[in-house]
Amino acid sequence: MSHDIVLEGNVFIQDSFHQCCIGIDDGRITAVKKILKGDVHHRFSKKVLMPAGCDIHVHFRDPGLTQKETFQTGSTAAVYGGISCIFDMPNTLPQTTSISILKDKINTASRSMLCDYGLYAGITDHNFKDVIEIARMAQGFKIFLGSTTNSLLLSPLKLPLVFEMLAQTKRPVLCHAEDAKCLKRTQRMEKDLKDHHRSRPPLCETTAIKDLLRARADHDVPLHICHVSSKDSLDLLKDRPTKITYGITPHHSLLNIDSLPLSDTRYKVNPPLRPKEHMHALFEALSKDQADVLESDHAPHLLKEKNEEFNTAPSGVPGVETMIPLFIYLAIKEKISFSRLIDLTCVNPAKLTGIRKGSLKVGFDGDIAVYDLRHISTVCAEMLHSKAEWTPFEGYNAVFPTNVFIRGSSVIEDGECIRRPGFGNQVRTREDND
Ligand code: DOR
Ligand code: ZN
Numbered sequence: 001m002s003h004d005i006v007l008e009g010n011v012f013i014q015d016s017f018h019q020c021c022i023g024i025d026d027g028r029i030t031a032v033k034k035i036l037k038g039d040v041h042h043r044f045s046k047k048v049l050m051p052a053g054c055d056i057h058v059h060f061r062d063p064g065l066t067q068k069e070t071f072q073t074g075s076t077a078a079v080y081g082g083i084s085c086i087f088d089m090p091n092t093l094p095q096t097t098s099i100s101i102l103k104d105k106i107n108t109a110s111r112s113m114l115c116d117y118g119l120y121a122g123i124t125d126h127n128f129k130d131v132i133e134i135a136r137m138a139q140g141f142k143i144f145l146g147s148t149t150n151s152l153l154l155s156p157l158k159l160p161l162v163f164e165m166l167a168q169t170k171r172p173v174l175c176h177a178e179d180a181k182c183l184k185r186t187q188r189m190e191k192d193l194k195d196h197h198r199s200r201p202p203l204c205e206t207t208a209i210k211d212l213l214r215a216r217a218d219h220d221v222p223l224h225i226c227h228v229s230s231k232d233s234l235d236l237l238k239d240r241p242t243k244i245t246y247g248i249t250p251h252h253s254l255l256n257i258d259s260l261p262l263s264d265t266r267y268k269v270n271p272p273l274r275p276k277e278h279m280h281a282l283f284e285a286l287s288k289d290q291a292d293v294l295e296s297d298h299a300p301h302l303l304k305e306k307n308e309e310f311n312t313a314p315s316g317v318p319g320v321e322t323m324i325p326l327f328i329y330l331a332i333k334e335k336i337s338f339s340r341l342i343d344l345t346c347v348n349p350a351k352l353t354g355i356r357k358g359s360l361k362v363g364f365d366g367d368i369a370v371y372d373l374r375h376i377s378t379v380c381a382e383m384l385h386s387k388a389e390w391t392p393f394e395g396y397n398a399v400f401p402t403n404v405f406i407r408g409s410s411v412i413e414d415g416e417c418i419r420r421p422g423f424g425n426q427v428r429t430r431e432d433n434d
Contacts, residue, residue: 001037002037002038002039003023003024003025003030003031003036003037003038003039004024004025004026004038004039004040004408005023005024005025005038005039005041005042005366005405005408006021006022006023006024006036006038006040006041006042007021007022007024007042007044007049007368007370007405008020008021008022008036008041008042008043008044008045009044009045009046009047009048009049009370010044010046010047010048010049011032011048011049011360012048012049012050012051012338012342012360013032013360015339016339017048017338019034020032020033020034021033021034021035021036021038022036022049022360022366022368023036023038024405024408025408026408027365027366027407027408027409028356028363028366028407028408029360029361029362029363029365029366030362031362032360032361032362042403042410044370044403047370047371047372047373047402048370048371048372048373049368049369049370050338050346050360050368050369050371051342051346051347051357051358051359051360051364051367051368051369052082052083052084052085052346052367052368052369052404052405052406053081053082053083053084053085053323053324053345053346053349053358053369054083054084054085054086054087054345054346054349054350054353054355054357054358055078055083055085055087055295055296055298055320055323055345055349056086056087056174056224056247056293056295056349056352056353057087057089057174057226057227057247057249057295057296057297057298058074058078058086058087058088058089058296058297058298058320059088059091059092059149059297059298059300059316060074060075060086060088060092060298061074061092061300062074062088062092062105062108062109062112063092063093063094063104063105063108064093064094065092065093065150067302067387068300068301068302068305068387068388069300069387069388071088071108071109071112071113071117071421072112072113072114072421073385073386073387074086074298074300074320074386075112075113075114075115075117075421075424076114076385076417077298077318077320077321077384077385077386078114078115078320078321079114079115079404079406079411079412079417080321080384080385080400080401080412080417081320081321081322081323081324081325081400081401082324082325082328082369082371082400082401082404083115083320083323083324084115084116084357084365084367084369084404084405084406084411085115085116085117085118085355085357085427086115086116086118086320087117087118087119087120087139087140087353088105088109088117088118088119088120089120089142090119090120090121090122090142090152091122091144091148091149091150091151091152092105092150093150095122095124095150095152096119096120096121096122096138097121097122097124097126097127097134097152098121098127098130098134099130099133099134099136099137102119102121102134102137102138103137105119106119106137106426109424109426110422110424110426111422112421112422113421113422113423113424113425114411114417114419114421114423114424115406115411115423115424116357116365116367116406116407116424116425116426116427117424117426118138118139118140118353118355118426118427118429119137119138119139119426120138120139120140120141120142120174121134121135121137121138121140121142122141122142122143122144122152123141123142123143123152123154123162123173124152124153124154125154125155125158128154128158128161128162128165129165131162131165131166132165132168132169135169135171138171139353139354139426139427139429140171140172140173140174141166141171141172141173141174142173142174142175142176143159143162143173143174143175144175144176145175145176145177145178145179145180145208145211145212146176146177146178146179146180146182146183146200146204146208146270147180147183148176148178148270148315148316149270149299149301149314149315149316151176153180155180156179156181156208156211156215159211159212159214159215159216160215162215163216163218163219163221164219166219166221167219167220169431170222170431171222171429171431172221172222172224172352172353172354173221173222173223173224174224174225175208175212175223175224175225175226176226176227176270177205177208177209177212177225177226177228177233177271178200178204178205178208178270178271179204179205179207179208179211181207182203182204182207182208183199183200183204186198186199186200186201186203186204187199187200189311190310190311191263191310191311192262192263192310193257193260193262193263193264193267193268193272193273194257194262195310196268196272196310197257197272197273197274197275199272200270200272202229202230202231202232202233202274202278203232205228205229205230205232205233205271206230206232206233206236209225209233209236209237210236212225213236213240213244216244220243221243222243222244222245223244223245224244224245224246224247224292224293224352225237225244225245225246225247226246226247226295226297227247227248227249227252227271227295227297228246228247228248228252228282228285228291229252229271229272229273229278229282230271230274230278231278231282233246234281234282234285234290238290245292245293245348245352246291246292246293247291247292247293247294247295248282248285248286248293248294248295249295249296249297249319250294250296250319250322250323250326250327250393251267251269251273251297251317251319251392252271252273252274252278252279252282253279253282253283253286254283254326254393254396255267255273255279255392256273256274256275256276256278256279257272257273257274257275258275258276259276260273263310265306265307265308265310265313266303266306266317266392267317267392268306268310268313268314268315269297269299269315269316269317270315270316283335286336286340286344287335287336287337289340291344292344292348292352293344293345293348293352294323294327294341294344294345295349296319296320296323297316297317297319298318298320298386299315299316299317299319300316300318300387300388301314301316301388302387302389303388303389303390306390317391317392318384318386318388318390318391318392319391319393320386321384321385321386322379322384322391322393322396322398323345324341324345324369325377325379325398325399325400325401326379326393326396326397326398327341327345328341328371328373328398328399329376329396329397329398329399332373332376332399346358346359347359353427353429354429354430354431355427355428355429355430357427365406365407366405366406366408367405367406367407368404368405369401369403369404369405370402370403370404371399371400371401371402372399372402373399375399375402376397376398376399377398377399377400378395378396378397378398379391379393379394379395379396379397379398380394380395381394400415402414402415406423406424407425411423
């Protein structure tokens with residue numbers, strides 16, 4: 001039998017690379033074997049074939065903040081970074097908090113996206129009663145317990161009721177864990193990154209995490225704690241129940257305030273970057289099988305917006321395009337294993353969101369990224385595709401994909417995007433299929 005498409009190369013299967021073929025029909029993987037025949041046969045020889053990544057945490061700013069990013073520019077950046085699917089956050093304008101706003105967002109996304117996508121709805125003090133209805137249109141929910149860029153807030157007192165309703169939707173909920181009351185006590189005038197760290201200390205993160213764990217205790221809701229930033233929180237989450245997951249960003253695990261120019265607003269982000277012992281603990285949680293997900297928290301702001309006085313400059317860094325390429329380089333250098341990297345960026349994000357992606361196995365989407373591990377490049381803002389036009393990782397080593405396939409179709413070919421906006425589909429999840 002001949003498959004629609006066959007990709008041949010050094011394929012990552014069960015913990016290591018094997019020279020073999022992947023057969024794809026109607027967008028799905030139908031065979032993985034030493035030799036396969038295809039109507040179209042791509043030979044990648046010694047290049048490595050890995051599942052394309054899924055970034056469960058991006059802010060593409062569409063609608064309302066499109067000077068910073070759009071679905072089109074954000075998803076272009078994603079595919080150039082080896083990502084075939086993103087999940088977009090609700091702190092856009094208007095905020096994604098109702099069915100009608102979700103419908104508008106889906107309309108724009110379906111015309112603009114280059115990769116596949118899911119959308120989160122925000123749960124606030126004002127819409128929390130509508131959670132079950134909203135769940136029909138959103139792939140998951142986001143709760144902010146502390147305020148950040150254009151954020152929507154939920155009072156921790158409402159958490160028990162919200163978890164009770166979420167239990168009926170089966171959708172995952174992702175949480176920005178910084179407690180608003182705690183922040184109110186600790187927030188101060190900020191002149192630099194050290195002030196920012198003290199203004200939003202680890203204590204406010206652990207306070208929020210404790211509240212979340214308490215409120216979720218009686219409900220079987222998939223709960224994901226976003227961008228854990230401190231070793232204190234890692235300790236709290238060490239023996240977490242199943243279905244409670246947490247993510248770490250590239251910036252929190254690779255950057256720290258002991259070795260950055262302190263007054264540089266570009267590195268202002270929520271939760272803040274911390275002293276180096278936190279960064280080391282976070283990287284170790286990624287490499288040593290503790291953390292569940294590597295998520296970019298891609299939060300683009302223009303340089304002219306960032307270049308305000310420290311105290312008023314917006315928080316957030318771009319990162320969707322550099323996340324996997326930076327970590328592939330670190331995998332080559334044996335700082336993290338390829339197997340961990342694939343769990344963190346492909347397998348676990350797909351499990352958490354319920355999509356059939358992230359594994360090179362029969363039945364999964366043909367979402368595949370191809371890398372030449374001998375071709376190490378240096379990150380520079382000019383080569384990236386976000387509207388932010390800057391990166392906190394300027395000068396870092398990275399390996400970008402030469403080719404990316406989504407549902408068996410070539411999207412990046414020899415380093416160039418060959419698809420038009422609108423190629424990306426909204427994902428269907430386990431819950432949609434039930
Ligand atoms: O620094 C941040 N920026 N943290 C967030 O949680 C939101 C993000 C943004 O949207 O700019
Ligand atoms: Zn975020």
